[in-house]
Amino acid sequence: MMLTLLKAKLHRAHVTETDLHYEGSISIDIDLLEKSGILPNEQVDVLNVNTGARFTTYAIEAPRGSRTFGINGAAARLAQRGDPIIVIAYAQMDASEAKAHKPSVVLLNEFNEVIG
Template identity: 60%
Template sequence: MEDVMRVMLKSKIHRAHVTEANIDYEGSITIDKRLMQEADILPYEQVQVLNVNNGARFETYAIEAEPGSGEIGIQGAAARLATVGDTVIILSYCQVEDEKA
């Protein structure tokens, strides 16, 4: 096969704790800016969130929270899938040419 692109894990924030769940917000996940920088996640980048407590998985986009705040805020409809104190894993992916994978 020629020109195969593989989707590979790029970034992972492991076992973060939800500090906010706000169903009345537009949507997204707010993440401490420092954590985003350390994990190489950009503002508005698509992320997958895995809830260790209840097994829920959902996709959304990242928004920066105050640096050093430790904030992990689940916003909008996704707030039905996580509550304050839940442990989550936040993942982002990239596409890589097959020969570079």
Template identity: 55%
Template sequence: MLWTLCKSKLHRATVTQAALHYEGSITIDGHLMEAANLLPFERVQVVDIANGARFDTYAIGGKAGSGTICVNGAAARLVQAGDPVIIISYAQMTPEEAQRHRPTIVLLNPDNTIRDTLRGGPESDLAILSESL
């Protein structure tokens, strides 16, 4: 049996553009993709904090350092520029792998620069952070 767990997350990214007539996907600043260990064409879930919309798409790399978070294609109807979003990637693993797994959580500032990077786990900074929310 395989379990599906959060592999990484870009927390509170700000949508910079919504491009309805592009062929789908979400364009993410290449620096942010690297920080979150995201690969081009990797499936991601996007959660819009402003309106509650959730959708799956795939990531493509944008210019590193640009701060770009552009939702492309039909999903562009679900977001607006300026919306804060959470971008989550998942990985499947065995129960043994899951016990050792530590997700990467990249916390972002409103301008899509990195505020902090946390590694998840029961005794991590991430667990302490969630208790204080």
């Protein structure tokens, strides 16, 4: 049996930009992708803390050091600049792997700086 567990979480990031006319995805500073272990093009869920909106998309790289969290494409209707969000990636593993698994959780402040 395969189980789906939390792989990585960027907790309480803040949206820096939205672009309705971009092809889609969420742009995330490559430094923060690397810190969390989320890969470019990996499927992620995005949870908007202000509105409760949840959507699935994929991560793309934003410039290193930019602290960007950009909501692109149709999902841009689900967030506004400044909204706190949670970005979650999952991994599938068998029960024995799951027992030893420790997810990566990166806590951010309102400036998308790592605080924990």
